[in-house]
Amino acid sequence: MAKNGFKILDSDMHIMEPPDLWERYIDSRFKDRAPRGITSSNVRDLRMVYPDGREWARTTTRQNNSTRGHNFERNQAIYRVDSERQWSPEVQLEAMDIEGIDVAVLYPTRGLRALVVPDMDAEFAAALARAYNDWLYDFCKKDPARLIGAGMVSPYDMNDAVGEARRCAREFGFRAVFLRANPLVNHQWHDDYYEPLWQTLEELNLALGFHESTGTGKQQIGERLEPNSMLRRIYAQPIEQMLALGSFCAGGVLARHPKLRVAFLEANCSWLPWLLWRMDEGWEREGDV
Amino acid sequence: MAKNGFKILDSDMHIMEPPDLWERYIDSRFKDRAPRGITSSNVRDLRMVYPDGREWARTTTRQNNSTRGHNFERNQAIYRVDSERQWSPEVQLEAMDIEGIDVAVLYPTRGLRALVVPDMDAEFAAALARAYNDWLYDFCKKDPARLIGAGMVSPYDMNDAVGEARRCAREFGFRAVFLRANPLVNHQWHDDYYEPLWQTLEELNLALGFHESTGTGKQQIGERLEPNSMLRRIYAQPIEQMLALGSFCAGGVLARHPKLRVAFLEANCSWLPWLLWRMDEGWEREGDV
Numbered sequence: 160m161a162k163n164g165f166k167i168l169d170s171d172m173h174i175m176e177p178p179d180l181w182e183r184y185i186d187s188r189f190k191d192r193a194p195r196g197i198t199s200s201n202v203r204d205l206r207m208v209y210p211d212g213r214e215w216a217r218t219t220t221r222q223n224n225s226t227r228g229h230n231f232e233r234n235q236a237i238y239r240v241d242s243e244r245q246w247s248p249e250v251q252l253e254a255m256d257i258e259g260i261d262v263a264v265l266y267p268t269r270g271l272r273a274l275v276v277p278d279m280d281a282e283f284a285a286a287l288a289r290a291y292n293d294w295l296y297d298f299c300k301k302d303p304a305r306l307i308g309a310g311m312v313s314p315y316d317m318n319d320a321v322g323e324a325r326r327c328a329r330e331f332g333f334r335a336v337f338l339r340a341n342p343l344v345n346h347q348w349h350d351d352y353y354e355p356l357w358q359t360l361e362e363l364n365l366a367l368g369f370h371e372s373t374g375t376g377k378q379q380i381g382e383r384l385e386p387n388s389m390l391r392r393i394y395a396q397p398i399e400q401m402l403a404l405g406s407f408c409a410g411g412v413l414a415r416h417p418k419l420r421v422a423f424l425e426a427n428c429s430w431l432p433w434l435l436w437r438m439d440e441g442w443e444r445e446g447d448v
Numbered sequence: 449m450a451k452n453g454f455k456i457l458d459s460d461m462h463i464m465e466p467p468d469l470w471e472r473y474i475d476s477r478f479k480d481r482a483p484r485g486i487t488s489s490n491v492r493d494l495r496m497v498y499p500d501g502r503e504w505a506r507t508t509t510r511q512n513n514s515t516r517g518h519n520f521e522r523n524q525a526i527y528r529v530d531s532e533r534q535w536s537p538e539v540q541l542e543a544m545d546i547e548g549i550d551v552a553v554l555y556p557t558r559g560l561r562a563l564v565v566p567d568m569d570a571e572f573a574a575a576l577a578r579a580y581n582d583w584l585y586d587f588c589k590k591d592p593a594r595l596i597g598a599g600m601v602s603p604y605d606m607n608d609a610v611g612e613a614r615r616c617a618r619e620f621g622f623r624a625v626f627l628r629a630n631p632l633v634n635h636q637w638h639d640d641y642y643e644p645l646w647q648t649l650e651e652l653n654l655a656l657g658f659h660e661s662t663g664t665g666k667q668q669i670g671e672r673l674e675p676n677s678m679l680r681r682i683y684a685q686p687i688e689q690m691l692a693l694g695s696f697c698a699g700g701v702l703a704r705h706p707k708l709r710v711a712f713l714e715a716n717c718s719w720l721p722w723l724l725w726r727m728d729e730g731w732e733r734e735g736d737v
Contacts, residue, residue, distance in 0.1 A: 228737035347673070380669060383691065384636070389734040390694055393726050398687060402672065405679055427726060433718040437682050445678040448517035 161261055171370070171424045172255075172263035174298065175203075175246035176270055176291075184290035189283055193290075196269055202235055202242035207269055216272035248301035255305065264307045264335055264368070265299070266424070267291065271372040274313060275343060285319035288312055292323065296331040308333035309368050314343050317355045324356065328363040335366040340399040340423070341379040348403055349410025357416045366420040369403050371396040400426035401434055409438045450550055460657070460713045461544075461552035463587065464492075464535035465559055465580075473579035478572055482579075485558055491524055491531035496558055505561035537590030544594065553596045553624060553657070554588070555713070556580065560661040563602060563632060574608035577601055581612065585620040597622035598657050603632050606644045613645065617652040624655040629688035629712070630668040637692055638699025646705045655709040658692050660685040689715035690723055698727045 161167065177183075178196025185193045194215040197206040207215035241250045255263055267273070273287050288311040299306040310327030312320040327333040346352040360367055373381060373392045380402075381395030400423040407413050407421055450456065466472075467485025474482045483504040486495040496504035530539045544552055556562070562576050577600040588595040599616035601609040616622040635641040649656055662670060662681045669691075670684030689712040696702050696710055 228734055230733060342672075349676075380687075380691075383631075384694075387699070388737055389730045390698055392734065393694060393698060393730040394691060397726070398669075398690070401687070402669075402683060405673075405682060409679055409682060410676070427722060429722040429725070430719045433716060433722075436718070437686070437716060441678045441682040444519065445517055445681065448677055 162259075166261040167259055169255075169258075169260045169263040170422060171368070172251075172260070172265055173268050174251060174265050174295075175242075175268050176294070177245060178269075180269075180294050181273070181287060181290050184294045186286045186289065189286045192283060193287075194269075194273065202238045205269055207272065216275045248298050248306065251298075252302055252305060262305050262307060264309050265295065266309055266337060266368065266370050267295075267311070270311060271339065271370060273311065274315070275339065275372075279315060279343070281313065281315035281319060284313040284315045285323065288319070288323050289326075292327060292331060292333070295333075299331075303332065307335075309335040309337045309366075312336045312338065312356070314338060314353075317352065320356045321359045324359050324363060324365055328365050333365070335368050335422075336360065337368040337370050340369040340371040340396075340403040340426075347410065348406035349412050353412075354415075357412060357419055361416045361419045364418075366422060368422045368424055369400060370424045371399045371426065397426040397430065400424075401430065404434065405438065408435070409441060451548075455550040456548055458544075458547075458549045458552040459711060460659070461540075461549070461554055462557050463540060463554050463584075464531075464557050465583070466534060467558075469558075469583050470562070470576060470579050473583045475575045475578065478575045481572060482576075483558075483562065491527050494558055496561065505564045537587050537595065540587075541591055541594065551594050551596060553598050554584065555598055555626060555657065555659050556584075556600070559600060560628065560659060562600065563604070564628065564661075568604060568632070570602065570604035570608060573602035573604045574612065577608070577612050578615075581616060581620060581622070584622075588620075592621065596624075598624040598626045601625045601627065601645070603627060603642075606641065609645045610648045613648050613652060613654060617654050622654070624657050624711075625649065626657040626659050629658040629660040629685075629692040629715075636699065637695035638701050642701075643704075646701060646708055650705045650708045653707070655711060657711045657713050658689060659713045660688045660715065686715040686719065689713075690719065693723065694727065697724070698730060 176196070178198050180196070181193035182190060182195060191210060194207040194209065197204055197208055209215055241254070244250050251263075251265075255261075270291050273291060274284050291311045292308070295308045295310065299308050308327070308331060310323065310331065310333045312323045312327075314320065324336050327336055342348070344352070357367075359365075371379075373388070373395050379395060380398045381391040384390040384394060404423055413419060413421070465485070467487050469485070470482035471479060471484060480499060483496040483498065486493055486497055498504055530543070533539050540552075540554075544550075559580050562580060563573050580600045581597070584597045584599065588597050597616070597620060599612065599620065599622045601612045601616075603609065613625050616625055631637070633641070646656075648654075660668075662677070662684050668684060669687045670680040673679040673683060693712055702708060702710070
């Protein structure tokens with residue numbers, strides 16, 4: 160906890176959502192389409208399925224229980240009790256106590272793949288995001304001073320994203336929203352398409368956290384490395400974050416929105432000096448091309 | 449030139465191939481399909497076309513003369529005389545004298561895109577590579593002690609690649625072969641598909657140079673950044689080289705071929721300590737998954 164007057168903050172802590180989150184929280188119009196979490200003897204089983212049983216988004220081979228590796232049993236032992244207590248807010252707060260963390264910004268686990276399926280329709284995506292945020296608000300209520308929500312917004316329609324960002328800020332008191340770094344729609348982050356969202360986040364003083372995931376069902380550099388899940392994890396997150404960062408720096412988003420705060424999470428950062436140098440070089444050579 | 453007894457070597461110097469290289473050097477069976485170089489008032493025009501005039505592979509917007517930027521006129525002035533002298537071996541050697549370079553390994557310019565077109569057939573690709581290498585041998589003959597060839601091999605058929613690597617080593621005295629880092633066929637660099645080539649290069653003591661190019665007509669990360677040629681150049685070469693490096697280290701190629709020498713060229717290297725660390729971490733966490 161607080162040391163020498165300094166608080167310890169975790170800018171990227173994960174929660175484990177209940178498997179029936181969307182069934183319970185989604186607008187009733189969409190309930191029969193909502194994804195279900197799979198549970199099994201693997202206490203960290205993260206799979207999700209459509210109501211008809213087909214897998215929802217794709218996970219890496221790592222998560223399908225067929226291949227496990229030497230850390231599997233150790234993790235099972237560490238997390239078994241937390242899992243039995245259903246990863247409740249109390250579990251979260253106790254884990255923060257153990258790690259000495261005062262305040263944490265909370266990112267999802269299954270939720271990183273909630274919007275990542277082929278042919279996602281915009282209305283359904285918006286409903287999935289609303290359901291997640293409603294649930295997250297209830298989760299954080301246990302101790303809103305320590306549990307800070309990062310809300311889900313849908314990239315499939317900017318009206319939905321803008322509306323949900325406003326709800327996150329005004330109704331829920333969240334301090335951030337998150338997006339996947341790999342583009343789920345056919346627009347780059349520096350395209351006009353996203354301008355209404357960047358403007359709204361700037362206006363609401365709501366941070367944006369890019370959070371990638373190794374498994375995905377959409378365009379992502381990691382696809383090229385299948386079926387080697389080790390190589391996929393090595394590259395997928397940092398490279399997608401490097402590309403997103405380029406849109407915000409060299410693509411001009413931060414120049415247009417100087418008050419926008421953006422985090423590129425869980426992707427290391429020792430590549431950053433190189434990439435900033437390379438963007439400078441690119442700008443000097445070809446900024447006017 | 450040699451300073452204090454040390455020779456100055458350039459491991460990645462480019463030549464500018466004559467626009468009619470393939471028409472002149474390709475096997476007569478393929479002559480009517482050979483690409484032609486385009487020349488124009490731009491002394492560094494690098495475009496190529498099919499015999500019917502359609503563009504061969506895709507260049508970035510940077511190269512199509514419609515957008516130029518502040519360096520364009522300066523480069524025109526620097527290279528005008530070299531261009532008028534048709535980038536001959538004499539021009540190359542004089543440029544090396546000016547720069548103080550004793551020995552250079554020579555990579556192509558137009559040739560980086562020779563094999564990068566959709567639906568390339570393997571026989572034609574092999575003929576394009578043979579033609580390039582025949583021409584390069586003639587070019588290097590001017591001073592074989594200073595001009596070292598890096599031969600072109602086709603990734604579309606490993607029998608062709610292996611045969612051409614042998615010709616490069618035994619008939620031409622080349623010291624390396626090169627490949628594009630972005631995969632032109634549906635195989636990863638650590639797949640069995642390439643094993644005959646890696647084995648042959650190891651046996652011949654022929655180095656392998658991966659050389660990427662910003663413009664391309666095939667799967668490449670840079671595609672996602674179109675039409676911004678600055679962003680495309682920032683990312684395309686280093687990210688493709690990072691991915692290829694992963695196949696050779698974490699994918700096991702170098703473990704299987706400890707004498708194989710591989711260069712990842714023209715893509716910076718200050719990202720390397722990060723990537724080696726990340727591969728170590730991946731191996732420790734999931735090397736057995």
